[in-house]
Amino acid sequence: MNKTIGVLTSGGDAPGMNPAIRAVVRTAASQGCKVMGIYNGYDGIFDTNMEELGNQSLASIIDRGGTILQSSRCKRMYSPEGIDLARQRLQEQNIHGLVVIGGDGSLTGARELAKRGMPVVGIPASIDNDLAGTEMAIGVDTATNTIMQLLDRIRDTASSHRRCFLIEVMGRNSGYLALTTAVSSGASISVIPEYRYNMERIVSVLHKRFQDSKDNSIVILAEGVCGAQEFMDRMQQAMPGGEFEQEVRITVLGHVQRGGIPTHFDRMLGARFGELAVMGLLQQETGCMTALNKGRTTLVELDQVIGKKKHPAPELMRLARNLQIEFGDAVEV
Ligand code: F6P
Numbered sequence: 001m002n003k004t005i006g007v008l009t010s011g012g013d014a015p016g017m018n019p020a021i022r023a024v025v026r027t028a029a030s031q032g033c034k035v036m037g038i039y040n041g042y043d044g045i046f047d048t049n050m051e052e053l054g055n056q057s058l059a060s061i062i063d064r065g066g067t068i069l070q071s072s073r074c075k076r077m078y079s080p081e082g083i084d085l086a087r088q089r090l091q092e093q094n095i096h097g098l099v100v101i102g103g104d105g106s107l108t109g110a111r112e113l114a115k116r117g118m119p120v121v122g123i124p125a126s127i128d129n130d131l132a133g134t135e136m137a138i139g140v141d142t143a144t145n146t147i148m149q150l151l152d153r154i155r156d157t158a159s160s161h162r163r164c165f166l167i168e169v170m171g172r173n174s175g176y177l178a179l180t181t182a183v184s185s186g187a188s189i190s191v192i193p194e195y196r197y198n199m200e201r202i203v204s205v206l207h208k209r210f211q212d213s214k215d216n217s218i219v220i221l222a223e224g225v226c227g228a229q230e231f232m233d234r235m236q237q238a239m240p241g242g243e244f245e246q247e248v249r250i251t252v253l254g255h256v257q258r259g260g261i262p263t264h265f266d267r268m269l270g271a272r273f274g275e276l277a278v279m280g281l282l283q284q285e286t287g288c289m290t291a292l293n294k295g296r297t298t299l300v301e302l303d304q305v306i307g308k309k310k311h312p313a314p315e316l317m318r319l320a321r322n323l324q325i326e327f328g329d330a331v332e333v
Contacts, residue, residue, distance in 0.1 A: 003033045005281060006050070006095040008172060009067040010074065010089035010106035011232070012140025013258060014125040017067040017072060017101055024099050025053045031282055035096045038097060041102070042074035042109055044084045050093065054110045062267060063089035065142070066259045070267035071102070077109040087116045097281035099139070099274075103137070107289060112218075114287035121277040122188040122302060127258055131176035133300040134291035138273065141265040143170075143257050146171040151185035152255060153183055158216035160249065165237070166219045168228035168252040176275030177257070178222035178310060182325050186216050189326045193224035194312055197328035205326045206235075207214025219245070228252050271299045 003234040007024045009017050013029060025035045032109045037053040039045035061068050076082040090113075100110040103126030114120040123137035124131045148168055167187075171177040175192020182190035188205055190195045202219070209217045221231050228250045236242060262270065273290040280288065280299050288299040311332070320327055 001032045001282060002142060003282070004036055004094055005033055005097045005099060005278060006036045006038050006045075006090060006093070007053070007069070007099040008038035008041055008044060008101065008312045009069045009071045009125070010100060010102035011071060012103060012126060013066045013071050014103075014127050015065040015142035015258070015262040016138035016262055016270040017069075017125050018061040018064050019262060019267040019270030020062055020123055020125065020138060020274040021053070021067070021069060022251045023059055023271040025055075026279055027169060027278040028276040031278065033278070033282070037069050040070045041072035041106070042077045042086060043072045044069075044314065045210050046074075046076050046082075048089065048093065056198050056317060060153060063261050065262060067101075073105065074109075075205065077112075079318075080112075083112045083116065084107065085120050087113055090118055092319060097286075099120070099123060099277045099281070101138070103128065107131070107302060108306050109291075111287060111306055113142050114302065119281055119286040121282070121299065122284060123273045123277050124289055124291070126175065127170060128135070128172045128174045129176040130172060130310055131289075131305055131307040132310045133289060134293065135178055136275075136292050138266055138270050139258070139262075140176070141269070142263045144177060144184065145263055146260050147177060147181045147253060147255055148184045150256070151181060154251060155216055157216060158218065158249075162215050163231070164217040164219065164244075164246045164248045166221060166228055166232055166248060166250050168250070170223055170257050171222045173224040174310065174314060175196045175222040175224065178220045179320060179327065180261040181231060182220045182327070183323060185218065187220045187325065190222075190231070190320065191219065192222045192312070194332055195317075195328045196331045196333055197225070201326055201328070204240045206246065207265070243326045258301055269319065
């Protein structure tokens with residue numbers, strides 16, 4: 001087909017971006033197209049920081065976390081003039097179609113480019129899993145596995161000292177990571193931004209566990225609620241007499257959640273999304289995003305994704321309740 005497809009990774013990196021890049025390059029080659037790898041997110045368009053990606057660029061990347069193309073949160077894409085310029089630069093470089101791998105902000109930029117006539121297909125990649133229209137984004141599975149393993153380790157030390165741990169996890173405004181890892185790690189409490197938490201109940205769960213001589217209590221706090229120290233202070237104020245009866249330690253997991261070898265699931269998802277994005281572009285699809293729903297990959301309109309709130313799946317909330325994880329009132333914020 002002799003077309004040139006550009007590919008970039010933007011926003012927070014996510015494990016599985018590299019397998020997606022690999023699938024883009026291989027699929028394009030299978031279809032007789034070449035791929036320009038654009039470095040450093042959208043900044044690479046403005047700075048003409050790009051090069052052709054061939055098989056040699058793909059050596060040993062399938063099992064690498066992060067992104068070989070590197071990433072950025074590009075401020076120049078925030079203004080209409082900036083987006084016009086990016087569109088122009090892509091044209092000057094003879095790029096006929098663009099694959100944007102990233103999260104909410106990155107795909108907002110993709111939609112704007114598509115509106116200006118640039119053929120663009122997005123690939124959802126963000127550990128936050130906050131994009132509407134798809135059940136999963138690249139990186140979520142690896143991040144949840146990492147968090148789960150770290151929580152297992154924390155429970156070892158918590159049990160040894162009969163302590164309570166308050167663990168802050170990432171997710172921006174989404175509680176997905178906090179909620180699902182509470183289930184998979186057997187935490188007692190999960191505090192997420194989508195539901196109003198009930199401090200009285202949190203304190204009483206902790207009190208009861210202590211009275212029942214449970215050897216540990218794990219509270220998982222989504223960063224979208226507030227910082228761990230602030231939550232700790234609020235917890236303390238709610239304790240009878242303003243005192244914890246149990247020792248409490250804080251752990252903020254931080255960026256360790258974003259790194260690491262992509263799991264089988266994320267490699268498969270990267271491969272499936274990368275292939276579909278290229279096939280979509282070659283079939284004149286644009287302004288859309290690859291998605292995984294009910295086990296099937298499809299393309300969904302970015303207009304149906306951007307600015308839409310993704311609610312936690314009701315069956316996930318029911319599961320958490322039935323497993324007696326305290327997460328607050330059944331009132332969505
Ligand atoms: O969007 C991914 C994410 O890791 C969020 O969970 C987190 O709030 C944010 O990025 C951190 O961004 P930065 O790497 O710029 O500190």
